[in-house]
Amino acid sequence: MLEQLMGLIQDHSQDAIVNNPAIPNEHNNDAMQTILGAITGGMQQQAQSGQGGLAGLAGLLGGQAGNGGSGLMSNPIVAGIAQQAIGGLMQKFGLGNSAASGIVAQVLPGVLGSMISKTNDPNDNSFNMTDIMGVMADGKVDMSDVMNIAGKFMGGGQQGGAAGGLGGLLGGLFGGK
Template sequence: MLEQLSELVKQFGNEAVVNNKSVPNELNEGVMDEASTSIFSGLQKIISEGGADKIGELFQGNNAGSASNPVVKQLTEQLSGNLGEKFGLSSDTSSEVAGGLIPKVLSSLIGKAKNPNDKSFEISDIVNSISGGQGNSAVMDAIQKYGGQFGLDQNNDGKVDMSDAMAAVEKKGGIGGLLGKFFGK
């Protein structure tokens, strides 16, 4: 996933990094590499600190590109700090670069993951990558926590469990339909 994330950073890095006069040209590649690494490690940190629900919320609606989203804000602050520390960029420049990259990259990442016609990012691959393969239980916790809000409590017993999953799979045309319902498709 880090390689694919790096491609997204490069895609959006022209405006935020390459064409930014405050970032010396010899630092462009390093700054973009740091952005990719910071996003990936930041998402891993959120999961490791029990933030699976924050990641789940990132997939809801179109808020992945919003600077007010807690995940976007946390990753932007982390990248800004890293750029200042590692490359000696001013706090204004670091904030400008991070603010110009993080919302666009996350919005694109989540958009691609939610698009059934775009196989470059799969939701399950993202969750497994950022959770070190431990994402399935965290995702199930998020589904249980938010499942009722998204109509996943198929038998109206007040909880989302395997019986609901099986009923949803039958009604929605397979596991893709179930995940599509959960992630707003």
């Protein structure tokens, strides 16, 4: 699931991150990783906050929390994710609040909207509620999750074109580049 989520982030980051002079090209993957971490971290916090948290997360992913861009951003779960992403971008890249907020506002609604759409599309099995809840319920993105991603790409995963970007991502996780 994490590799599919990173693919969505890459798809929605062209203008906000890749073409943004405030983020040097050699840090594009790190910026995308920051957003990935905010999304997974925010969802995990929500999942760990008890039954109401799981219900809220299921409602968000089920499309019951406002699918439009502004409606989605007003969801409290999404607002928390956005704040985590903004803080991470400010800290890692020295961006001001408005610059980091602009990046998140350009990327996050598209990524989450696509994720929600794919989760609810019976003809698209790239995201499903069972996998998402399984990753979120274990409470952490740990080494087994990272190894799972790495194993899929080293074994010639189905998304061959995305392997370079994810290889850079994994390199960034372990201090490469």
